[in-house]
Amino acid sequence: MSVEPEVPIVQVEEVRENPVLYKIISSDNHVFTISEHAVKLSKTLWDLITNLGLTAENALDNPIPVENVNGKNMETIVQFCERHKYDEEEPEYTNYIREFVLPEWDRQLLSIDNEELFQLILATNYLDIQKLMDYCCRVIGDMAKDKTPEELRIIYGIPTDAEDDALERSASDSPGPSG
Amino acid sequence: MQFLKLPFLAHVNILKYLEPSEQLLLSFCSLITRALVSRMRHTPTYSVFVLDRPEVMYYSLVNLPEKEKTLIIWTWKSEQWGDVQTERVKSKNIDLECRITFNASNTPILWCPSEDGPSRKRFATAFHSHMCEVFRVEPEMQFKLSLEYMNELPYTNTVRDVTLLDTSVNYEVVDEFFEKFHVKRAVVSTSLRDSPLKGSFKFLQVDNIFMDRAYWLKRLQFLKFDCENLVTGPTEIKKRDLVAFVKQCRWDPEVDKLEYNEPIYDYAKYIVLSPQYLKKCQNGIVTRKSDGLRALATTFAGQFHLHTNTFFRKMQFLKLPFLAHVNILKYLEPSEQLLLSFCSLKTRALVSRMRHTPTYSVFVLDRPEVMQYSLVNLPEKEKTVIIWTWKSEISAQWGDVKTEKVISRDIDLECRITFNIVSNTPILWCPFEDGPSRKRFATALHSHMCEVFRVEPEMQFKLSLEYMNELPYTDTVRDVTLLDTSVNYEVVDEFFKKFNVKRAVVSLSFKDSPLKGSFQFLQVNNVIMNSAYWLKRSQFLKFDCENLVTGPTEIKKRDLVAFVKQWLKGNKTKLKTFHVISTYCVDVHTIMNKFNLSRKSDGLRALAATFDGQFHFHVFHKKNEFGVQT
Numbered sequence: 001m002s003v004e005p006e007v008p009i010v011q012v013e014e015v016r017e018n019p020v021l022y023k024i025i026s027s028d029n030h031v032f033t034i035s036e037h038a039v040k041l042s043k044t045l046w047d048l049i050t051n052l053g054l055t056a057e058n059a060l061d062n063p064i065p066v067e068n069v070n071g072k073n074m075e076t077i078v079q080f081c082e083r084h085k086y087d088e089e090e091p092e093y094t095n096y097i098r099e100f101v102l103p104e105w106d107r108q109l110l111s112i113d114n115e116e117l118f119q120l121i122l123a124t125n126y127l128d129i130q131k132l133m134d135y136c137c138r139v140i141g142d143m144a145k146d147k148t149p150e151e152l153r154i155i156y157g158i159p160t161d162a163e164d165d166a167l168e169r170s171a172s173d174s175p176g177p178s179g
Numbered sequence: 180m181q182f183l184k185l186p187f188l189a190h191v192n193i194l195k196y197l198e199p200s201e202q203l204l205l206s207f208c209s210l211i212t213r214a215l216v217s218r219m220r221h222t223p224t225y226s227v228f229v230l231d232r233p234e235v236m237y238y239s240l241v242n243l244p245e246k247e248k249t250l251i252i253w254t255w256k257s258e259q260w261g262d263v264q265t266e267r268v269k270s271k272n273i274d275l276e277c278r279i280t281f282n283a284s285n286t287p288i289l290w291c292p293s294e295d296g297p298s299r300k301r302f303a304t305a306f307h308s309h310m311c312e313v314f315r316v317e318p319e320m321q322f323k324l325s326l327e328y329m330n331e332l333p334y335t336n337t338v339r340d341v342t343l344l345d346t347s348v349n350y351e352v353v354d355e356f357f358e359k360f361h362v363k364r365a366v367v368s369t370s371l372r373d374s375p376l377k378g379s380f381k382f383l384q385v386d387n388i389f390m391d392r393a394y395w396l397k398r399l400q401f402l403k404f405d406c407e408n409l410v411t412g413p414t415e416i417k418k419r420d421l422v423a424f425v426k427q428c429r430w431d432p433e434v435d436k437l438e439y440n441e442p443i444y445d446y447a448k449y450i451v452l453s454p455q456y457l458k459k460c461q462n463g464i465v466t467r468k469s470d471g472l473r474a475l476a477t478t479f480a481g482q483f484h485l486h487t488n489t490f491f492r493k494m495q496f497l498k499l500p501f502l503a504h505v506n507i508l509k510y511l512e513p514s515e516q517l518l519l520s521f522c523s524l525k526t527r528a529l530v531s532r533m534r535h536t537p538t539y540s541v542f543v544l545d546r547p548e549v550m551q552y553s554l555v556n557l558p559e560k561e562k563t564v565i566i567w568t569w570k571s572e573i574s575a576q577w578g579d580v581k582t583e584k585v586i587s588r589d590i591d592l593e594c595r596i597t598f599n600i601v602s603n604t605p606i607l608w609c610p611f612e613d614g615p616s617r618k619r620f621a622t623a624l625h626s627h628m629c630e631v632f633r634v635e636p637e638m639q640f641k642l643s644l645e646y647m648n649e650l651p652y653t654d655t656v657r658d659v660t661l662l663d664t665s666v667n668y669e670v671v672d673e674f675f676k677k678f679n680v681k682r683a684v685v686s687l688s689f690k691d692s693p694l695k696g697s698f699q700f701l702q703v704n705n706v707i708m709n710s711a712y713w714l715k716r717s718q719f720l721k722f723d724c725e726n727l728v729t730g731p732t733e734i735k736k737r738d739l740v741a742f743v744k745q746w747l748k749g750n751k752t753k754l755k756t757f758h759v760i761s762t763y764c765v766d767v768h769t770i771m772n773k774f775n776l777s778r779k780s781d782g783l784r785a786l787a788a789t790f791d792g793q794f795h796f797h798v799f800h801k802k803n804e805f806g807v808q809t
Binding site: 158 | 494495496497498499500502503506507508509510511515518519521522523524525526583584585586596598603605
């Protein structure tokens with residue numbers, strides 16, 4: 001039986017001609033390595049790397065802490081970025097782009113429950129990964145197909161106006177932090 | 180050959196070419212080969228013990244459920260192999276004297292007839308340990324068996340998934356099985372004959388139950404299920420049983436149940452998530468009063484699907500960042516955005532904050548008791564956003580589809596909602612009893628569209644005039660398209676008295692048009708008619724519009740001449756373009772020869788042209804920078 005390291009490290013494959021790897025530490029102390037091409041998909045991370053002056057020589061010695069993203073989401077994000085690092089730029093979408101088909105690999109990757117998808121979107125928004133944001137939103141958009149307002153409320157967790165009012169009333173009735 | 184002295188890279192390469200069963204036999208060679216094989220990279224996987232016939236056990240690796248690949252077989256049938264030598268299979272916990280042969284698919288078969296029951300069970304258990312240690316097989320066992328062979332199973336208390344095959348035993352053995360083994364994940368019944376599950380109550384608490392078919396399932400047993408996921412093939416469960424199940428369903432709001440990941444994805448994804456299934460089904464919501472937990476019930480073609488909203492519970496759509504909202508709404512069709520805007524005042528505000536291209540809308544009334552509301556990007560290219568109907572057979576047609584409330588600022592409507600199978604357009608089945616409430620709804624919907632979707636306030640209509648009374652409250656209309664109708668010119672006049680048509684009237688009428696005989700529409704600025712065979716001289720000469728375009732007419736040359744004469748006299752001051760197709764031969768030279776197309780009263784000039792029965796008359800109203808009228 002292999003012994004699991006104390007802090008799991010997600011390894012990624014990198015092409016020989018571009019061996020520059022960066023280390024990222026998630027909020028729950030999982031360590032991930034990610035290639036230069038992949039990390040460029042995240043505007044936030046790439047700006048950080050550029051501002052910190054990380055180079056091929058010192059990249060692995062200076063892990064980048066990302067406080068707002070947990071290990072589970074970071075793993076998905078790293079997988080996604082590695083998968084799409086050599087993608088050509090996609091054309092600007094117009095409105096109502098249902099004809100765009102989400103690739104099967106990405107659909108599988110994003111077949112997660114709603115809570116996870118919600119958290120992943122927050123992480124993606126923070127890391128500013130446009131493509132992953134597009135794909136996550138596409139998955140959420142697809143959920144609305146053939147759904148009535150009542151079903152949409154359930155699927156998207158939207159409270160009714162009455163529930164909203166009740167929530168506001170109870171919030172205003174409850175004593176503040178000072179008691 | 181000194182295999183063990185080969186470099187590591189060579190070992191990796193060689194083992195890459197070996198089948199799992201060959202790697203397994205290699206691992207039995209010695210402790211060193213066992214260590215060698217275990218050092219290789221093995222994808223973690225589950226295994227399954229298969230017991231589907233007497234005196235034979237299969238051990239398989241499972242990559243996909245029900246797609247296991249047999250790794251090794253052992254049998255305790257009496258010897259059939261004469262001179263085949265026995266040999267010792269040894270590993271850490273295994274020590275077995277047996278004969279080894281290979282079947283047609285090269286799977287090794289261990290012949291061990293002399294072993295007794297307990298030693299067979301020990302071997303099966305030890306073998307699984309070997310697989311876990313060397314091949315990274317998951318420790319949790321899985322079984323696929325006919326229950327008469329239950330006693331051959333290895334030593335364990337817990338099982339992950341169990342597949343029950345056809346068997347001749349009764350429910351008591353089933354109960355015994357579920358008492359002996361704690362099934363952690365799923366029980367799958369592929370039994371085609373009378374299932375032994377019939378009568379058993381022990382398996383009803385397993386978290387996930389999948390049954391190929393369950394004709395035997397009776398109400399008493401059905402109502403006792405207390406699982407997370409229950410998926411069955413054909414049953415004889417009746418509607419009242421389903422209703423009773425829903426009524427007494429004891430959902431636990433503290434536990435996330437019915438999530439569509441494993442094992443639903445493993446075993447039932449084709450049943451419960453088939454897009455075709457979801458597209459055509461009827462939906463309804465059931466709510467539990469005690470804790471407000473809601474469930475989505477769907478039916479289609481004899482299938483009933485109940486899904487508690489715990490799956491949905493944690494999506495906090497409204498708490499997503501603005502960029503995500505923009506992105507998500509980009510993927511929604513206008514009709515989906517509209518339904519989202521009906522969810523609450525917050526979603527209404529959210530949708531209205533998005534960028535909507537200003538556009539016109541059109542109310543379509545082309546058949547009785549149905550109205551469509553469409554957005555128009557190009558004239559005559561409208562896209563229907565929503566349909567509502569007040570047909571009386573609603574209840575008969577839609578049976579148990581629950582009504583729901585569509586509420587917005589000025590809208591409060593209790594209706595059933597379905598979707599057009601082809602276009603996915605939502606259809607509201609409304610119990611409107613009187614005309615005024617229908618008119619109020621149409622007017623309120625348009626206001627909603629104007630406020631939320633930046634639809635232009637000016638309404639447009641496309642209708643058969645017999646449904647005129649259903650139109651929303653308004654005085655002015657931008658464009659009106661008149662379809663075939665059976666009403667007469669009096670109704671047309673009434674329409675044009677009631678509504679001030681600001682821009683155009685388009686007649687798509689092919690039959691006898693009601694416009695024949697009407698004089699109220701002749702002052703509309705733009706009149707476009709598909710065909711106007713009915714158009715007579717008296718009516719024709721009374722047109723006082725900017726642009727008049729007609730399809731085929733029976734207008735004669737002298738009528739055209741009279742029309743142009745009127746213009747030359749200073750009448751028809753608004754006229755810009757007049758284009759008519761006549762079934763009679765029209766010769767422009769006749770007109771050109773008769774007139775100098777320059778009007779004395781205001782100096783306006785005109786151009787007349789003919790081609791192939793078409794007559795075109797264009798008045799130059801504006802002067803360009805060179806002082807030339809255009």
